[in-house]
Amino acid sequence: MTASPVDILVCAGLVLLALFSLGARFRSQAIVLFMVFGFIMALAWLRLGSPDLALAEVALGGGVTGALLLAAARRSNPPENSPSLKMRVAAMFLAGSFTLIVSTGALQLAGGSAGLQAQVYSNLPEIGVKNPVTAVILDIRGFDTILEIAVLMAAFLASLAAAGRATTYRRPAGDTILYRAYRAWMIPLAVFLGLYLVWRGSDLPGGAFQAGTLLGGAAIAVLIGEGMVSLHEWKWHRRLAIGSGLIIFLLAGLVLLWNGSFLNYPMGDAKPWMLVIELGCTLTIGLILGLLYAIVAGRVIPAKPGEGEI
Amino acid sequence: MNSELLIIMLQLAGSFFFFSGAVGLLRFPDTLSRLHAITKADNLGLGFILLAAAVQQPSPDVIIRLILIWGATLAISATACHMVAMRVHPQSQISESCESYKVSSL
Numbered sequence: 001m002t003a004s005p006v007d008i009l010v011c012a013g014l015v016l017l018a019l020f021s022l023g024a025r026f027r028s029q030a031i032v033l034f035m036v037f038g039f040i041m042a043l044a045w046l047r048l049g050s051p052d053l054a055l056a057e058v059a060l061g062g063g064v065t066g067a068l069l070l071a072a073a074r075r076s077n078p079p080e081n082s083p084s085l086k087m088r089v090a091a092m093f094l095a096g097s098f099t100l101i102v103s104t105g106a107l108q109l110a111g112g113s114a115g116l117q118a119q120v121y122s123n124l125p126e127i128g129v130k131n132p133v134t135a136v137i138l139d140i141r142g143f144d145t146i147l148e149i150a151v152l153m154a155a156f157l158a159s160l161a162a163a164g165r166a167t168t169y170r171r172p173a174g175d176t177i178l179y180r181a182y183r184a185w186m187i188p189l190a191v192f193l194g195l196y197l198v199w200r201g202s203d204l205p206g207g208a209f210q211a212g213t214l215l216g217g218a219a220i221a222v223l224i225g226e227g228m229v230s231l232h233e234w235k236w237h238r239r240l241a242i243g244s245g246l247i248i249f250l251l252a253g254l255v256l257l258w259n260g261s262f263l264n265y266p267m268g269d270a271k272p273w274m275l276v277i278e279l280g281c282t283l284t285i286g287l288i289l290g291l292l293y294a295i296v297a298g299r300v301i302p303a304k305p306g307e308g309e310i
Numbered sequence: 311m312n313s314e315l316l317i318i319m320l321q322l323a324g325s326f327f328f329f330s331g332a333v334g335l336l337r338f339p340d341t342l343s344r345l346h347a348i349t350k351a352d353n354l355g356l357g358f359i360l361l362a363a364a365v366q367q368p369s370p371d372v373i374i375r376l377i378l379i380w381g382a383t384l385a386i387s388a389t390a391c392h393m394v395a396m397r398v399h400p401q402s403q404i405s406e407s408c409e410s411y412k413v414s415s416l
Contacts, residue, residue, distance in 0.1 A: 178388060186382075
């Protein structure tokens, strides 16, 4: 295996960006560098032949996480107070040691094991999908994915509890002709693309996490444009939509438990099950990412006594 | 002309515009001119890079995708630029003068 100049450039860029991000004087600087790091990381995943991870990384690391962090940084008081030199050195030390530990472990693995690729590929016909990543996420390690969705739900509920009862933005950025055209054309396109990513996820790179992040990004764009979201007017069907991923996942697991064992899909016929589960997870991930942004970027206004509930 | 040479020239042209966009972003004095630098120069640069990709893989499938990518990027960067600009100068009259247009007429 030889490294091409592009690989060397990507690796050097990643290390430098990580160092600059950790050592940045201002918080917003560090966040922007971290977002750039996400984009270059996506390039690295592409070079390693993992388009699924590249898609997720560019949408999450380059997009939604950056928006969440920037909103959080703007919230902190005073807005531009920079972490002290001691803090930055400590952060670099921690990140450096963590990287060292993980890479030592990875190097030891690479000597003796080729990974589980062969086993996954040999099981694909039995599962009935062509994308090995989807097979791992929803079938072989399906239990992990349920718990991931549950963790996301828990994080969202905790943020909601911390946010208080009602949230609004300071000022809508939106009411211009360009934003209205964007809302009319690009948001439906984003939803369509999200559904397409889920649909093709069983055979080609894509799936619930990528699609959900795409929807979350679209939700953040709408939130910035419209300038307002009220969290206390949430009716039961909206709560159902937020929980849909976990609910559908667990229901599917229970139905399959009736037929045999938990989340053990019918032989060679897992695709429709996965599609339904992934659609639910996409909705959950998209809504939660968007609402997390609403919670972080919004300003809490106290609700009147007895007004609404979440 | 040799297509290899054409690809290299298009890529160099694209890199030049990306580079000037980056220089503008770093060197221009205020937010509005910086926005100008990154939205105009970078989109032109992207156009050249995508053109190079189209010359490299001249199949209708790829070309349609490249056109869609460029169109979407243009639309999104124009919208984002406009939203940031409105944040910087909320008192400007751009919004009102656009009021007479309707989105549905697009």
